[in-house]
Amino acid sequence: MSLDEKLFEIKRKWIPVYFILLIGLIILAIHFILMAYFTNNQDYASFSLLTLVAAGYIGYNLSKFLNTIISKYTTVKLLTCKKCGYSNEDKNVDKEDYVMKEDGICPKCGGKMIIEGIYRIEEKTKPSLLELFGLKKKIRNRFK
Amino acid sequence: MDGQGIVNTIMTLFLLLIFAYISQELQIWKMVSEIEAYLSIFRTARDHALGVTSNTFKKLLPKSNSSRKIEYEKIKNIDERIQELVDLTIIEPVNLDPYGIVKKIKHIILVTEKTVENEIKIILPNIKKSEIKNLTNLIDATRILNFIYKFLDHNYRIARKFKSLWLLMQIYALLPFITQEVKALENAIEAFNKGLPVGDSVGPLVASKLIKKYSGFENIDTPVEDTVITRVNIDNREIYIVKAQGPGGTTGRLDDAIEWLFNNIGKKFSMIITVDAALKFEGEKSGTITQGFGVAIGGTGVEKFNIEEIASKHNIPLYAILIKMSEIEALSILTKDLYEATEKALNIIERVIRERSVEHDKIILVGVGNTIGIYP
Incomplete structure (x- = not known):
């Protein structure tokens, strides 16, 4: 706790x-x-x-x-395509992930995606x- | 005044005295109960940190086919070794003659770091360097939580033993600040355990983003332990970016790296820019960026002292870019606000470089902070 x-x-x-x-x-x-x-x-x-x-x-x-x-936090990684610049937030953050790591393929152009940032998003609930x-x-x- | 009047006056005075006494006793009772409640919370935080550290070590243990008894002994041994690491004491050098004390502090810090890392290597021989760094951070955070609990408990027991209202009042007054620190460390345990960037990592994150933006990944060099140096070109200026080596959790040896640059690249740098996290005031918004002059490095002050020495010796301007955050945010997983602030900091750095230097200048940019979860 x-x-x-x-x-x-x-x-x-x-x-x-x-x-x-x-x-x-x-x-x-x-x-x-x-x-x-x-x-x-x-x-x-x-x-x-x-x-x-x-x-x-x-x-x-x-x-x-x-x-x-009460604050609820969700950790996400910001993936950006090296080729076309497409980016999206992914909630599946692994222990092995780090910023600037190549991670997956771009769904738009097929280029390599890179982890541009890992951060948490706060959600306030009553x-x-x-x-x-x-x-x-x-x-x-x-x-x- | 008749006899009844005197009795009434005495009774009134007596009642007043009783009320004064009861009021003080109530005040003490309120303080004691609140301090006890907080002590129990801090003990829980310490135990939780110890549990997380111990479990992380056990998960990283190499799998073997040995018997249950041997496995049990191994786990028991690990718990004892972790407790030893958590109970470690770092003794500050004597300051009766302060001349040369910075070197002594640095020596003690380096010896401590090396010894803890070696201890972890002995317990877990097959883990990566970045994992060793993260485990070192985890043990450091647990050690501080353990110290806070023990120190507060000690003072509380002394106050109770001597029934000292003033000691209790001092502990009571410090509770909000201690709670903030414990909250920060508790969040740090989660971040260090998962190896994710914390608020304090904004400096290395800005440096990493600059390296990526100006294609500095090809020139990365590691001349100093735990620290990377790379060269990029921004508007025809040669920028040497210095940061701790990630993605393991370390703050690097930034002063040694700058000294290496002066010895190997030359002494004609036009400025040194440090980017770091800074504590905000309660009314300030997290992620606010302020500029300053001097070296923006916290901690023991050893690196700050050494960089100031080099800069003043060679008459080099020192500029600082500070990203404001609370103590809790500094040790918790990076927030979105702070991540967005790194983008703004990047623009400010580019502007500072353009406005305060001329073409072909050599500039050192230092990303200060813990580089956990950030490459290179």
């Missing part, structure tokens, strides 16, 4: 706790508001305000968790709610 994965796993464990806390605080705030309305007691109004502030803080943190963006709550275990594969 990479460092990013482990950090995300640690954060992810807190999502259900934050979610339950948020719901609890909202219920409590509604309760205090209703009590303040029906009893005209100033203390209940103060309690409801404090509870709403706490709910806001928890909600803000939860929204940060829910907006987590995990679904099910994945964040641990009900769907696809997150780990996204890092690969």
